[in-house]
Amino acid sequence: MLVRTVTNILDANNRIARDNRALFDEKKVFVINLMSSPGAGKTSLVERTIDGLRDRYRIAVIEGDIQDSFDAERIAKLGIPVIQINTGGACHIDGNMVQEILPNFDLGAIDLLITENVGNLVCPAEFNVGENIKVMILSTPEGDDKPRKYPLMFEKSAALIINKMDLMAHVSFNIDKAIKDSLIINRNLSIFQVSCKTQAGLEQWFEWLRDRMNDFFARRP
Amino acid sequence: MHELSLIQSLLTIVEQYAGREKFSRVRSLKLSFGRLSCLDRKSLEFAFSVQSAATIVEGAALDFEILPARIYCFSCEEDIVLPGALAEYCPRCQGQDIVLSGGTEELKLLEMDVD
Numbered sequence: 076m077l078v079r080t081v082t083n084i085l086d087a088n089n090r091i092a093r094d095n096r097a098l099f100d101e102k103k104v105f106v107i108n109l110m111s112s113p114g115a116g117k118t119s120l121v122e123r124t125i126d127g128l129r130d131r132y133r134i135a136v137i138e139g140d141i142q143d144s145f146d147a148e149r150i151a152k153l154g155i156p157v158i159q160i161n162t163g164g165a166c167h168i169d170g171n172m173v174q175e176i177l178p179n180f181d182l183g184a185i186d187l188l189i190t191e192n193v194g195n196l197v198c199p200a201e202f203n204v205g206e207n208i209k210v211m212i213l214s215t216p217e218g219d220d221k222p223r224k225y226p227l228m229f230e231k232s233a234a235l236i237i238n239k240m241d242l243m244a245h246v247s248f249n250i251d252k253a254i255k256d257s258l259i260i261n262r263n264l265s266i267f268q269v270s271c272k273t274q275a276g277l278e279q280w281f282e283w284l285r286d287r288m289n290d291f292f293a294r295r296p
Numbered sequence: 297m298h299e300l301s302l303i304q305s306l307l308t309i310v311e312q313y314a315g316r317e318k319f320s321r322v323r324s325l326k327l328s329f330g331r332l333s334c335l336d337r338k339s340l341e342f343a344f345s346v347q348s349a350a351t352i353v354e355g356a357a358l359d360f361e362i363l364p365a366r367i368y369c370f371s372c373e374e375d376i377v378l379p380g381a382l383a384e385y386c387p388r389c390q391g392q393d394i395v396l397s398g399g400t401e402e403l404k405l406l407e408m409d410v411d
């Protein structure tokens with residue numbers, strides 16, 4: 076007997092992500108799912124973004140990156156609520172892992188929740204956690220061929236942060252090619268060229284993010 | 297690595313169907329995904345062989361429909377299937393005004409043959 080199913084294998088995760096989303100909406104929390112390869116600069120960007128936006132927004136962080144167990148301590152040092160997810164060696168964060176740790180936050184006292192995903196360019200893009208937007212980082216030492224090799228994350232992200240621009244001259248990263256390929260994959264991608272080290276370019280990212288957040292808060296007064 | 301969690305979800309879906317449609321054995325499963333979705337067929341098959349042991353899908357054949365990469369070319373005004381991975385140009389007119397239009401589809405269970 077043939078049974079037609081046409082079921083997305085990620086449905087169960089998507090349902091949990093939608094439940095998370097409903098809770099974030101109710102509590103008016105803007106959520107970023109931040110993704111990249113290991114070492115591209117996720118924790119650095121989180122630190123810089125906290126510095127840039129903390130005067131206006133109450134920020135909290137979920138740490139899922141297992142590359143460096145000091146990430147959560149780096150954030151805690153800034154006096155920001157942070158919870159480390161124990162992914163048990165998993166290569167991504169999923170909706171359920173986020174749901175389980177949410178009771179540890181006072182969501183009513185958070186405007187912006189940044190989720191630092193596990194360092195991996197492949198599967199974090201497949202697993203929604205209830206975020207408003209996915210943001211990805213590509214750092215110049217990784218090479219300009221990454222959009223072509225891992226198109227899924229570029230397709231799903233709202234913003235691409237090209238980090239370590241201070242190293243570009245040393246690593247022969249072709250910025251035009253990286254941008255062109257990224258836009259073939261996703262025409263709506265907002266692209267920022269930054270250095271978390273020198274802080275160049277970060278102001279444009281902050282401005283874009285403030286606009287997105289203000290849109291969200293305006294729709295849920 | 298993510299193949300493990302995907303196959304786990306697949307098994308849960310099949311078991312839910314089995315409860316509803318009252319079948320006790322699965323002969324074959326047809327799955328689909330896009331060739332740019334970073335899923336690896338061999339890893340899926342391996343994860344399936346390990347995780348399906350002692351379930352109603354044990355021994356079932358896996359059949360894959362792998363969807364090609366596609367672009368929309370604004371010069372040709374047409375959706376075009378690419379022979380391989382993502383290209384920089386339209387393979388028909390060499391135009392650069394293109395946008396990815398297919399190939400990153402997520403893993404789906406299309407149908408199953410059951411007893």
Ligand SMILES: Nc1nc2c(ncn2[C@@H]2O[C@H](COP(=O)(O)OP(=O)(O)O)[C@@H](O)[C@H]2O)c(=O)[nH]1
Pocket residue numbers: 111112113114115116117118119120140142143194238239240241242269270271272273
């Ligand atoms: N030169 C340079 N180094 C950076 C930049 N951003 C981050 N790094 C360094 O890259 C390494 C990994 O950064 P981290 O934020 O921990 O990356 P994560 O693994 O993605 O969280 C650290 O040694 C950072 O100091 C940058 O813009 N330029």
Ligand SMILES: [Mg+2]
Pocket residue numbers: 117118119140143146191
């Ligand atoms: Mg980190």
Ligand SMILES: [Zn+2]
Pocket residue numbers: 165166167198199297298
């Ligand atoms: Zn994974």
Ligand SMILES: [Zn+2]
Pocket residue numbers: 369370371372373386387388389390391
């Ligand atoms: Zn063409």
